[in-house]
Amino acid sequence: MRNEVVATANEVLATIMNHRSIRKFTNERLTQAQIATIVQAAQMAASSSFMQSYSIIGLTDPALKRELRDTTRTPYVEDNGHLFIFCADLHRVGVMGSEEDQQQMSGMLASAAFYQIAVVDAALAAQNAVLAAESMGLGAVIMGSVNRDIKRLDEMLQLPAHVMPLFGIAVGVPDQEPEIKPRLPMDAVYFENRYAPDAEQRARIEAYDLGIERYYQTRSENNRAGGWSGANIAKLKTNMPLQGLTDFMRSKGLNVT
Numbered sequence: 001m002r003n004e005v006v007a008t009a010n011e012v013l014a015t016i017m018n019h020r021s022i023r024k025f026t027n028e029r030l031t032q033a034q035i036a037t038i039v040q041a042a043q044m045a046a047s048s049s050f051m052q053s054y055s056i057i058g059l060t061d062p063a064l065k066r067e068l069r070d071t072t073r074t075p076y077v078e079d080n081g082h083l084f085i086f087c088a089d090l091h092r093v094g095v096m097g098s099e100e101d102q103q104q105m106s107g108m109l110a111s112a113a114f115y116q117i118a119v120v121d122a123a124l125a126a127q128n129a130v131l132a133a134e135s136m137g138l139g140a141v142i143m144g145s146v147n148r149d150i151k152r153l154d155e156m157l158q159l160p161a162h163v164m165p166l167f168g169i170a171v172g173v174p175d176q177e178p179e180i181k182p183r184l185p186m187d188a189v190y191f192e193n194r195y196a197p198d199a200e201q202r203a204r205i206e207a208y209d210l211g212i213e214r215y216y217q218t219r220s221e222n223n224r225a226g227g228w229s230g231a232n233i234a235k236l237k238t239n240m241p242l243q244g245l246t247d248f249m250r251s252k253g254l255n256v257t
C-alpha cells in the first residue's frame, strides 16, 4: 500500500521506501570516492546549533576489524566493503578554546542536553549516510553491537573525553536480498493534535503483531516465531547490565544518569 502511494514518486522516495538492512556483502571494498560521497552526504544533515557534534571513524585495520568481529560475534562487522563508527562528539567544538575556556565549558559539555544534541546530530548524519549508500546501489546496516565492549572500542579508536561511540555502519555490495520489513501502520505512529489513547493503539498494534509474525515466519532467511510487541516487552523486562554504560559515560566527562 505505502509503496503504491509514494515509492515511485521520485528517486529519493524510491530509495527510502526500498530500505532493508544488509548483513551479507561481497568482498568488494568501497572506493575512496564512495567513502567520500557517503561521508559528505552525512555531513549535509541538519545540525543543532550548527555544532556538527559527531565524528565518523572508518575502521580499516584488518586486525582491529577482526577483534571487533570477535567481541561482537557479528561476521558483518568484519566482512563488509567499509566500516564506519559514528560517535557523538562534544570534543572538537572546543578544540580552539583556551584552558580557561575548557573549564568554563565543562558543565555544559557534561550535560544531558548537549549529549542529546550530539546523539541527534549523529543519528541524522547516519541516516543520510545509509541513504547515500543505498542510492549508489550499496547496502548497509547500522550496528549498536559494536559497543558490546565499549571500553575497548574507546581505547581502540583513541577517543578523547566527551566523544562517545554510538554505533557502526557496515556498508558494501549486497550479497543477499532480504524482504522489506513491514513497519507499524501509519496511524499507530502519526497522530494529529494529541497522543493516541492506548485503546486505539492496542487494536492497531494487535493487527501489526499478526502481520509481522507472518513476515518473520515466511521471510526467506532467519525465520522466527513471535510478533513485535511480545519480543520488545520481553526485552524490556530483562535485567540488562546498563550500569557499565553509565559508568563509562561518566569516565568520558558525560555525567548523564
Ligand SMILES: Cc1cc2nc3c(=O)[nH]c(=O)nc-3n(C[C@H](O)[C@H](O)[C@H](O)COP(=O)(O)O)c2cc1C
Pocket (backbone or CB within 6 Å): 019, 020, 021, 022, 023, 141, 142, 143, 144, 145, 146, 167, 180, 181
Ligand atoms: C541504533 C541502531 C542499532 C542497531 N543495531 C543493530 C545491530 O547491532 N545488529 C544488527 O544486525 N542490526 C542492528 N540494527 C538494525 C535493525 O535491526 C534494523 O534496522 C531493524 O530491524 C529494521 O530492519 P530494516 O533496517 O531491515 O528495515 C540497528 C539499527 C539501529 C537504528
